[in-house]
Amino acid sequence: MRLTHFTDYSLRVLIYLAVKDDEPTPEPPEARATIAEIAERFAISRNHLMKVVQELNRLGYLSATRGKHGGLRLNRAPGEISLGGLVRDTEPDLGLVECFRDDNACTITPACRLQPILGEALAAFLSVLDRYTLADLLGQRRAELIQLLNIEDASQAS
Numbered sequence: 774m775r776l777t778h779f780t781d782y783s784l785r786v787l788i789y790l791a792v793k794d795d796e797p798t799p800e801p802p803e804a805r806a807t808i809a810e811i812a813e814r815f816a817i818s819r820n821h822l823m824k825v826v827q828e829l830n831r832l833g834y835l836s837a838t839r840g841k842h843g844g845l846r847l848n849r850a851p852g853e854i855s856l857g858g859l860v861r862d863t864e865p866d867l868g869l870v871e872c873f874r875d876d877n878a879c880t881i882t883p884a885c886r887l888q889p890i891l892g893e894a895l896a897a898f899l900s901v902l903d904r905y906t907l908a909d910l911l912g913q914r915r916a917e918l919i920q921l922l923n924i925e926d927a928s929q930a931s
Contacts (some may be wrong), residue, residue, distance in 0.1 A: 786829060
């Protein structure tokens with residue numbers, strides 16, 4: 774199984790926002806991130822990232838504010854964002870092979886054992902992801918991520 778770039782970028786955006794400001798509370802404007810900032814830090818397409826951010830905003834993972842003091846922030850605490858839920862929300866097709874899909878035309882489907890085996894594997898994959906949250910991705914690595922992503926640590930700036 775391979776996750777799409779969309780899910781990969783969704784994870785990166787949420788990690789970035791969690792590292793930048795790990796508390797979704799009223800904040801100074803500098804705690805917000807921009808699409809351009811995130812695209813630059815990860816060296817990814819700003820246009821593609823815009824689509825990712827729009828969907829994450831629509832799904833309620835983040836809030837996007839326009840204007841002079843606008844930007845992006847997590848809409849929920851990192852510990853409330855399930856990795857399994859995010860993958861389900863951002864992957865357009867978890868049908869691993871044709872027989873998972875409504876338009877299945879595979880001739881051997883009635884006698885094939887591949888679908889239940891792959892179904893079990895997919896369920897196990899998602900079950901593992903369901904045990905983890907965005908907070909688990911940060912763990913004790915926040916300081917290292919701040920350095921790698923060249924983020925000013927707001928908690929140290931005061």
